[in-house]
Amino acid sequence: MSRPRFWDPHGERFGLPTYPWRMAPDGLLTRRQLRTRGLRPGGQPVAAQILWRSRRSKGVRAAHLYRACLAKPVRPMTEARWTALAAAMRARHTCPLCGRDAGYVLPAHLGTCLPCADGLSAAA
Numbered sequence: 001m002s003r004p005r006f007w008d009p010h011g012e013r014f015g016l017p018t019y020p021w022r023m024a025p026d027g028l029l030t031r032r033q034l035r036t037r038g039l040r041p042g043g044q045p046v047a048a049q050i051l052w053r054s055r056r057s058k059g060v061r062a063a064h065l066y067r068a069c070l071a072k073p074v075r076p077m078t079e080a081r082w083t084a085l086a087a088a089m090r091a092r093h094t095c096p097l098c099g100r101d102a103g104y105v106l107p108a109h110l111g112t113c114l115p116c117a118d119g120l121s122a123a124a
């Protein structure tokens with residue numbers, strides 16, 4: 001029985017553990033597969049590769065594989081981070097004098113909304 005051409009789990013022929021398309025062992029995932037699980041390689045070296053012959057490019061193509069056990073979660077845009085971002089934007093819109101959302105970024109040189117700035121200059 002002949003082995004598939006790209007079967008080299010110990011990297012003896014290709015210098016890196018190599019599997020044919022769809023035959024990589026569990027726990028070794030491509031960057032894209034990690035991504036669908038909310039993971040990223042996280043700086044780990046390439047653990048293995050998939051090689052396959054591409055009809056379209058008439059050559060051998062490779063995809064690197066990473067160990068799922070060493071992968072790190074991607075930093076998602078969590079609810080807390082969205083909330084913090086929204087709070088920061090709201091702070092830039094909210095007048096410290098009248099407490100209203102001015103609907104625009106407060107001019108830095110005034111530090112208040114325009115009506116308050118007008119009121120201050122009128123009172124001054």
Ligand SMILES: [Zn+2]
Binds near residue numbers: 095097112113
């Ligand atoms: Zn104001």
